[in-house]
Amino acid sequence: MKILISNDDGHFAPGIQTLLQSLQGHPTIQSLTLIAPDRNRSAASNSLTLVNPLRLHLVKQDDEKNTTQYSVNGTPTDCVHLGVNGALGFQPDMVISGINAGANMGDDVLYSGTVAAATEGRFLGKPSIAISLCGETNFDSAAHYFLRIFNDLADIELASDTILNINIPDLPLEQIKGFKVTRLGRRHASEPVVSQLDPRGLPIHWIGPAGSAADSAEDTDFYAVEHGYVSITPLKIDLTHYQALQNLKAWADRISD
Structure with a gap:
């Protein structure tokens, strides 16, 4: 199996490097190729770079471990697009995005570059799988639990329009209680914009922090992580609201007359 790894924190980030090291030497993996942004591109979502050329820069190659690392002057989606759509000269069999430093739960998935990289792979x-640590400390715990999922993937069947979004509590290994399959929760609106003046006296604005959980019911990703469980959420890429189709068709017919 040939694995493509990406993220949105940058190729140098501790999460992606921990993931890479944890997969090296795995008996089912033929090669590992890391393609990630050359800088932090968190919250880049599914953006593609279309007006500037992309440069694939070789960072490191280890022939003994069948591992190659590249950086790209683009977004997470750019990285996976290049890796799957011709820049490598071969086709990877699977895309893994992460380990992200910080949660990607609830509304976060709309903005997340980590989830977007997995989405592009799909x-x-x-x-494709997206994996996030809900903090910035226990990356080894995240890698351990990801490997437990990875080793058992053959026993589940995912639809062709589905990715797995995994969030792991930022806890020592022995404090994590296990797995829960969850739905997305929902956040309150983000905190207000922070407005300041730059050194020249001109106004600047910072996006405020994400809101707290608004829907953290027992079946949500928020609840699972808060109570010490790894959250596994299947995300469907097809955004069509099928239940609304019939009503909208009737409405469109009416206004067409």
Whole structure:
């Protein structure tokens, strides 16, 4: 199996490097290719770079471990698009995005570059997983629990429009209680914009912090992580609201007359 790894924190981030090291030497993996942004591109979502050329820069190659690392002057989606759609000269079998430093739960998935990298892999026909640590400390715990999922993937069947979004509590290994399959929760609106003046006296604005959990019911990702469980949420890429189709068709017919 040939694995493509990406993220939105940058190729140098401790999470992606921990993931890479944890997969090296795995008996089912033929090669590991890391393609990630050359800087932090958190919250880049599914953006593609279309007006500037992308440069694939070789950072490190380890032939003994069948591992190659690249950086790209673009977004997480750019990285996976390049890796799957021709820049490598071969096709990876699977895309893994992470380990992200920080949660990607609830509304976060709309903005997340981590989830977007996995989404791009799925768009391009590859089984894809996004993995996030809900903090910035226990990356080894995240890698351990991801490997437990990875080693058992053959026993589950995912639809071709589905990715797995995994969030792991930022706890020592022995404090994590296990797995829960969850739905997305929902956050309150984000905190207000922070407005300041730059050194020249001109106004600048910072996006405020994410809101707290508004829907953290027992079946949500928020609840699972808060109570010490790894959250596994299947995300469907097809955004069509099928239940609304019939009403909208009737409405469109009416206004067309």
